[in-house]
Amino acid sequence: MSFIKRNEIKKTIYEAVLIIAAAIYLIPFYIMFTQSLKSPQETMMNPLGLPHVFQFDNFKKVWELMHFEVAFMNTFVLTLVSVVGIALISGMCSFTIAKRKAKGYQYLYYVFVCGLLIPFYMTLSPLIKLMKDLNLVDSLMGLSLAYIGRGVPFAVFLYVGFIRAMPHEIMESAVIDGCSPSTLYWRIVFPMVKNVTSTLIILNTLWVWNDFLFPLLTLQSASTKTIPLAQYMFYGMYSSQWNLAFASYLLSIVPLVIVYFFMQRSIIQGISTGGVKS
Template structure:
């Protein structure tokens, strides 16, 4: 009996810590939901309390002011093109680097790795200048190309490690059977690195979807605003409409929440197994 008491006490303490941590993580969501349903005056003078009257018309106002449908479409296509481009270009490039041990390919690999060492803000000004010279400013496709270029180094670094871990005998047998390099990659190698591919898709999708600075510097046209840019309109130098700002946050995360609920098994598998080589 005495030996079980410390275990029970330890389990109770552990559960209490988990409850406190859960409450800490959920508190920002509570603030977001309650603030989005308040009037401007109530959101200012009673930020932590429950709304006295539900202001559901905040969402209607936000939808119209943000032009939410247009902003969502821009964010969706920008994220889709960027993520698919990073996966395709990085995967094919990594396959060529991993298969060949020549000095040129080794140097190319280290050039990609050096891209991880350079801080993004150091390359920001030259990149904006380059995009301006190439007339890619105010272009969602130009922004997608910039994201692809920025995301390739990390993706190549991961892909090369995973492809090199694939037994050479598998690829050599496929080549002996007459498999072309193109078919070798898509039929054999690509399915074997699907775990790291799903991980990269998740990480890059969250990065592109939530990015604010890069679209702010490259998209001045209102019709091309992404969701983070559209949300910025609720902040001013002298006044901030917190109830509308939080309503916009809630609308913005709903697509990601729905995607997670429908694809949570694939997302969890991709993140949990992405760090384990096939």
């Protein structure tokens, strides 16, 4: 058997394994999609088969019962403020830490790194207590501040490494040409770390959008519920109606699927480039 034929056989085997793995991975999505389009009786009698009659009214019922538009706007605002805040604060802070020669800035960097070493659940109780003392409980802006504080250490860790690797000659030339520190950052440095910024935006968006525990502990009124929290409460009320429960699951993931569909190239490039410093 020739070398080329052996490679073709190996390639075929790898592709078959990947196809089987993808099919297994998609089974839960198939069940969720088909169950969301069935009647309550059919979900019990025919759980794995295709629906005989597509019940698209399930999504309309879920939308009205969940008040999905309110939960969506709350989640969108919370995610937008948190992600933008993390990117802006950590980027400017990292630029100062990376390019200042004083030892105090290096110690400040170590303080941020220590934020990565402390487990989140160890800080959860004192953080909730602090938010209560500052009247930030049951507030989307208060919760966004907590997300920013939690996300900045990792962002600083990434930004500092990339900014330190930049050629000093570029920044020195900009300073000689009369660039102020703010102009130097926004015109020179920030465009050069766009891949890191893309990575952080993607990872933090997935984190904040899908987070359940923190909103559960801090958001109390119905007007501030996020999508995961509203979906959880909906399931608790309608757990016996699996068709509505699965329809609520599908509605909850649709926004992220749409974002990924339009940004998949940026997502792959940002994560692959941001994961390895060049």
